[in-house]
Amino acid sequence: MSNLPRLPRSAAVLAWCLGILVAGGCRASKESEQARIVTVDVAPVLLSQIQRTVVSDGLLYPARQAALVPKISAPVKKVHVERGAHVKAGQLLVELENRDLLATAAESRAAFDLAEATYETTSKAAVPQEVQKAELDVQTAREALDAQQAIYTSRQSLFKEGAIAQKEVNDAQVSLTQARSQYELARKHLEDLQGFAREQELKAAAAQRDAAKGRYDAAQAQLAYSMITSPIDGVVTDRPLYAGETAPAGNPVITVMDTSRVIARVHVSQTEARELTVGNDANLIGGDNVPVPGKVVQISPALDATNTTVEVWVQADNREEKLKPGTSLSVEMIAKTIPSALVIPRTAVLTSASGATYAMVIDPDNKPHLRKIAVGLREKAKVQVTDGLESGQRVATTGAFELFKLDPDVLGKTKVQIAPAKEEEEPEES
Template sequence: MHAGDVIAILESRDLAAQHAEAAAALQEAEASASTTVKGNVPLTNAQDQKSITDARAALENARKTYERRQTLFAEGGISQKELEASKLTMTNAENDLRLAEASTTLHRGVTNPGDIRVAQSKTRQARDRLANLDAQLSYTIVRAPFAGTITDQFQYQGDLANPSAKMVTIADTSRLIAKMQISEQIASTLKAGDTVKVLPDDLPGQTFAGTISLVGRGVDAVSRSVEVWVAVANPTGLLRPNGVARVIISAQPVNNAVIVPSPAVTLDATTAKSGMVMVVDAQSVAHEVHVTVGIRSADRTQITSGLRGGETVVTEGNYGLPDGTKVSIAKPGTTEQ
């Protein structure tokens, strides 16, 4: 799967209902805040608007009456007194309009600032609750955090989802990490970036190149070993997560090294650098030879001094074998009686 692909969808009907309720509450809070900011009460606003409309109509009527009476006065139809009375009526209508407009402005400005802040605070609270529910709803859709393969599934459709329970395991198999415990002595010679060979047990005959990515800084108190990580490219997906493999590390390359089977060396102590090897001469007589060992593994041991190379050594029954004992050399595929 790719990063962002949906893995599972959790049941969320209760959250969806809370989300719808929160959305309605936000709309109500916004409407209340708008009414509080714009004016006192709707009835007062309507009355103020009616007053302005009536004052404008009265002024228009008074102006037209005054204009008609000006014409009549010019023709001698009315007296100067009647003309002046008409002008006074028009002036009073103008004053009434200005008063209505001023009253409306005052009414809109008398809203308590504290009421406005309260209304705005309720709006923010409603908006924050809706955002919180949006976030919770987004968590009900579980998506892949990165590209990979589902290697384990722990929950199935209909199961009760628990925050502490695993749902699936996703592994990025394009690059794997091989973890191992290495002796403290060998680990001290390793560093990040060293190349190694990885031989999976389930893919006999196949070898994968790896690189050391981590050499632990701590030592196990019981085994005296150090944890080492090896990064292995796996573009074809042949390697399986949690598989078992052998790792070959060229920790201390030595030219023309003398190597003997590890069972042929009897060490003076478990952690000693010296020991004894039984070497068989041309007359099939075993002789005790003291040696110094170098690099060791479960199968092979390097001899740094005591042997020249090419000698025949005893690999079975050498412990406690007296010096000068005549032995017989077993041929491959035969069993000593």
């Protein structure tokens, strides 16, 4: 028998367990030293177009709308169009009762014609009686002047012959001077009378004619107000009245919308508004998810007082009338376009707790490398990379975050397995 002391049975069991644990730990250490394999999807870094879009919900309005309110109060006589009818500018839409207006217009027309005839007659009329008397006075004064001139001339001749005294010549000269003064006064009176009387008479006739013309024009305007025409090309969207009904004051009798173009009114933040300019391309996306191209046509210079946003108008062609005013829809406005930018899928961008951005680059040996990147424009599915990557590199997408969580030492010993490309399911044959 051996002289070695025998171990108690409990100690032997403990030694056996410790041996098992040591052996297991060695195996785990060897396994950790082996490279880990993580399955990921990859995508290439591409040169592609990317756009900065501003997205907001909006409401559609017609490009133009005319809610026609009558300028006179009268019952509806006849409505010439129905709701949904396409009309042209100047087309008669509604007639109001106007028999009284027709009579007033006819009466005012007759009064105007009479006043105009009176003016024409006055402008060609004979000289008034007072002017005729003044003309006779001028003629008499002229005859007296001629007679005194003859007497004065005769006495001068007689005085030279010594037949009369100087006094008689002087008396004749005084009489001649008086006759000349009388003639000048009569002539001046006639000229003044002719100018003033003629002018006043013509002014009075012209004033009567113009007043009659004004009353006639006013009657014609009232009559025209009873014929309601469309000011625009468009579609009749509302006609609330029927023959015999009278519109309440201030209420339209018919509404016309120009729906060949529509305007989506949206509200964006001040920051987004600064990125937009008039003329930017845009898309209107309704319930059918089919984008309709449009353009930014107006950016409000002031903030909306209720929510401190900026109102932006986007106009789109709607000649096929697919878009209906009053519809809510999504509006995408393209603020900036870069035609050739380095882009990666949005799922490839990894963000740390501090906000730094990274991408997991997969080298040709399928080893992952964490790269810090700078990003620019972002779209729904892709992101612009301005620094940190090169065209042609591969980045991990699905599964990238699992690699991102690994310690750097572990990541360096990790290899990736590229997931097979997903095939699109073919439609089942019916």
